[in-house]
Amino acid sequence: MAELLLSAFLQVLFDRLASPELLKFARREGLRKQLDKWGETMERIREVLDDAEEKQQTKRTVKAWLDDLRDLAYDVEDILDEVATEAALRRTLMAGESKASTSMVRNLVPACCTTLTPSTVKIKFRLGSKIKKINARFNDLVTQKDQLNLKENASPRPNKRRERPPSTSVVTEGHIYGREEVRGAVLQLLVSEKHSDASNKVPKVIPIVGMGGIGKTTLAQLVYNDKKVESFFDMKAWACVSEDFDVAAVTKTILQTLTSENCDGKDLNWLQVKLKEKLLGKRFLVILDDVWNENYNDWTLLRAPFEVGAPKSSIVITTRNQKVSSLMRTKEVEPFQLEELSNEACLSVFTQHALDARDFSAHRDLKDIGEEIVSRCKGLPLAVKTIGGVLRSKHEDRNEWEKVLKNKIWDIPVEESGIPTSLMVSYDNLPSHLKMCFAYCSILPKDYEFEENEVVLLWMAEGLIQPRQDEEEMEDLGSKYFHNLLSRSFF
Template sequence: LSLSLSLSLSCFSFLLNFFHCETMSVGDAFLSAFLQVAFDRLASRKLLDFAQYWKVDVERKNLIRTLRKINAVLNDAEDKQSKDMAVKEWLDELTDVAYDAEVVIDEFATEALRWKLLEGSVTTQASTEESQVWSFNIPASFSHFMFNVDIKYKIKAITERLDDIAKERHDLGLRDGVQGRSYGFQERLPTTSLVNESDVYGRDEEKEKIIDMLLRDDQEPCRHNKISVIPIVGMGGVGKTTLAQLVFNDGRVHEHFDMKAWACVTEEFDVTRITRAILESATEKPCNLENPELLQLSLQNELKGRKFLLVLDNVWNENYTAWDVLTRPFSACADGSKIIATTRNNNVASIMAGRSVPIHYLMHLSDDDCWLLFQKHAFGNAINSRNHPKLESIGREIVKKCKGLPLAAKTLGGLLRCKVEEDEWEDILNSELWDLPDDKSDIIPALKLSYHHLPTHLKRCFAYCTIFPKDYEFEQEDLVLLWMAEGFLQPSNRRKEMEDLGREYFSELLSRSFFQKSSGYKGEFVMHDLINDLAQCVAGDICFKLEDDMQNGTLEKARH
């Protein structure tokens, strides 16, 4: 039987939508997302009915059982991979098998849909989506027999490979039921308002601009109660916290406001904890209150009639209700009170400040300022730098790799501070940033935090972008079409066009500082070199590319 003779154009369109809807998210550092999608697909009524009819239900159940064994230890494995190479290799092998399992499940789902559509074309075209019924009346054929044999063999082969992986979990000491902590990330130190201004370069203009906004009492861009919000947005490591510290400690700001407070928000937006931190910072006294009601009343009483400045550093919250609850005590503030909020996410800024408020986007340092920062941490001062001309020459090449990111310049400078051999500096120059150990480099771990906060459906889209060379300029529509071709788009609404969904994905990555607008043609975008490094880091061997005679990834496991 030939599908080309029986399937109409509308059936073909339905087929495409089915595949986009059913596409799995695998290949990123967090395989639990893949396993959950695999469970959902294998347990779906469509595949269950089809598996029973084609007599492959035993194989389907065995695959689910093996995946559950692996899923039970996955949190423990993902927490340990950064310090245990054997666990890292175990996860890499699991990722590779996961891709092969995806192919098999896709074939299974494809055949199920093929027979469903074929049966519909033979019987009636009048059935609606609500009244579709599976009734396998198509007589057995040679193709039926061959598919049955082929799919059984493939499922069995995948299950055996996964069984071998599951058995190794005991040898690696992986434990069941461990709650994921931070997926191997080091705990980030909380920030404070203190700053060494002699360590800051190239931020005078931005500092004056923010201070000017703070001192203008007549500024009412979009007021929340009596307090307005100034968001500082930029990619991880660009210096948002440092800029906020400079402004917070400026003498003019200190004189202008009656009361100031600094609160490091971190990933979990705990209103009670943040309120207590604000109250303690504002009063410079410890607070033992646990009751949210008493905390908010105490803060409101302290703020009553006072012009108040609050810095909320490192905000990730996208829940407007939680933000609204946190800001209720601020209604007692005097006019002209302000909040400075730092975040990597444009959407977070819009929730806090409203869409009519101009957001301050913090850009990268110039090469000259980046060198001064690197020089400070690597040599201590310019005199020491000039005393080591060969190291200075290598250092300037290293700074070019930083592409204006202060965190990178400071980290690499600190790594080289006690190293005086040229070979050691050459090693840093020629190494990839993701190869540096996490306990000696804050760069990739800091950027990984942004990746960790991505929704599951965006992680694979971002990792795929490692196919682009560094400094490559691309258009939104081209990348959306590539995502569509790979089947990365997962519509929750069948009526939404794939192109529109892809544009939403792109806008989300842009708002989270993974992409940035090109300085050249206004319709093109680029990834910062270190974001490109991050994509390579999380993609691992999934993507293979040759760039400047350098090979990234291995052909054996490459999928792109």
Template sequence: MAIVEVFLGAFVTVLLEKMASGEWLKFLRHEGILTQLSNWINTLSQIQALLTDAEDKQLTDRAVNQWLDDLQDLAYDLDDLVDEFSTEALRRKLMSEQPQASSSKVWNSIPTCCTNFKPTSVMFNFEMRSKIKEINTKLSNIFEQCSKLNLVKIIGTTPTPTTKTWQRPESTSLIDEPRVYGREHDQSKIIELLVRGDESSHSNVGVIPIVGMGGIGKTTLAQMVYNHETVKQHFDLKAWACVSDEFDILRITKAIYDSVTSQTCSFNNLDQAQVKLQKVLAGRKFLIVLDDVWNNKYSDWNVLKKPFSDGAQGSKVVVTTRNRDVARMMGAVELHDIEVLSDEDCWSLFEQHAFVNPSIDANPNLVSIGKKVVEKCGGLPLAAKTLGGLLRCRERYEEWVNVLRSEIWDLSHQECDILPALRLSYNHLPSHLKQCFAYCSIIPSYYEFEEEELVLLWMAEGFVQQREKQMEDVGDAMLELPGSIEVKIMDNCL
């Protein structure tokens, strides 16, 4: 699967905006092909509604993958054609202004070949009509294939649960690692924040977010803290709730109640469920872990936290999230960023999952290859754990070499969770930022570049839309959007 296909939806969005604006619309009306443009926009809009489903199904369906390849080629051809129309419209406009501009130094500096329009216009019309016919044929064929591929319309950027081919398994409070490497300092810091008094706070409940990119080990760190003896002794009640990208307040409330009481909340009414939870938490010092939070809607958080208000002073909520805006919105006591593992710790984690068979562990050639595989992990625990598990029972030298030489996206998603985890971050990016990320995919791995350089490249490609701010300021702000740096780093690491 070519990773650039994942970003087609953003490209089509920008293309549609481009086609629906500009001086060149007057030119198309004059040429009698404005109706043709309307047909293109209508058909592309219908195809765009299918892209979320198609981008998800391409992981397992080769036919859908090929369909996206064909659509991508068509989108680029159509984008080029739009640019040619725009250029010709500008040339015709200059030609009509020639009498007034004949004495202009600017006009006189333009080569004669670019101002002698009559033969050029005839040739342009002939070539354009040929290209229009070709575009129509390709667009018609692609649209006809939609029904054969059983693609369905999905509103929004996140697939519905029934259409996802991969969904992150729900987390629990139990640690699934025999030993955790490189997180001792992080664990001590979080525990210090948990047991520290917050008398100066206006609320009895303090929020401590653990923030970091996907696959960096936020959930594992939260599990370590949750199960630490100091934490167990400090709090009267503890609860663990996996939130994920569907912020269902009733489901989360019931999960917290079930975890605190070890009983099942039978109410399917939010008011009843929250009243019941509030009674359990009232006057008690509690710790609640909300794992994998994406929603940064302040009103939703205010509703969810209502039952927490009567808890004892010193109660805490630990939140794991990839989005710094989530942490800020919740009114965090102190935000804790989690970093990638050192090379030594990353190797130890990989080794823990890869070498369970003594006969494999004794092979120095496999150890040598394994260390090169770890270099590709970029310090990400998920990558080290996944690739280690992938090689766990493979004793042949050639199998290890194949994994070393493979790109992450070439590995089966049944074997490797890394790319699907990355797709979650991509799905939550704004549409205009998705195209900026797509552009980053052409940058070689480990290539160092300045932020200003990247912003200027985006500007040159027309990705940065200027409103009332300077383009450079808009580009800088885009780099700070939730998920943008994470996705860019994972793309370069993997």
């Protein structure tokens, strides 16, 4: 986790090094080449972070190298803060001078001469000394990198994070609890002949939105397998989209579900023509599960073959991102925002997976611990199911249950839970500046209720908000950051 944050922090430093205001000041002060060199060196170092994270588990020297890199990154940030402060001060002074009346003689003096004040010389000397020390430390890290045999992009982290099994349409009805009301509402929207579509658009796109592990896929499975849906639609298909939004791959999956066509080696044009022929005049339901892509052009390209379907044809998407929902949904259709599962439903999910029972009737000695464990899961079905599955192998031993109660859910090995992988993928998909802002929120105490303005001011104080345009206020940009994280279900 620390290396993920370090990588994001380095990206923030890259962005700051590319700031027009910083570059303008550095060029005027003769620091541009030094800052460019920092950027090049950090890029070389960043390329081996994946390999370093793997090796630090078994090599203390690699762990020490990462610690040194982190310390250096913070010191680089301090210098950039100093440069940015000096640049802002210069702009203020120059703006004041331009407004004041000055003599014709002063106006004829070159700007380069007017900046050579004792204060300026002192600042250049101070920055120059610090920059030399930073350069030496960078050189040492690069030398150590080669000595440690750290490989560039040896095992790219994104691919490893995405090693999650794709979802399928199969669901076990007997193991589903809660969501009856929202399930009925989705079905009503899908199969009711009386429901009027103000837009009459085909297909109707219905989003199911919520944080990772909240039960979006399960709800979609229940709807997909409902008997009313079976009889209402002429055909239906399921496609797990996930992070890599490949229009051709998704189209191929849907086409192969609906037909016996051999799609191997076929291009997108062939796939879309065939899918359009198959859907022409038919009432269909398509589930697009786990959608992340925010590119509107990709969505319109994927959607094109579906527009020939019969009225009442529908596409249901599940996503963690409200922006994706807004981009894809039919405007007249409100998305279904999934909230936490009720405590009663969570208890049923827990006992099903931990005890293979619907309640604690036959295991009353475990009820108090079980209820406490469930309350810690805060209504998240994935967490409840995972903890239940872990306890299933504990042979109903009260002492073992108490041990699990004392642990944190993140202490459970990934092999047993899959939770870190499932939830970290949300973090992986954040742009670097949002990764830093979210990581900073870890200083907030557990269960602490915070306000938007409060968090934005903290981000500003830490220099995590860097406007790229003079006319953009830091508070406004911080508010955008906050609402972006909110829309992605991080808060």
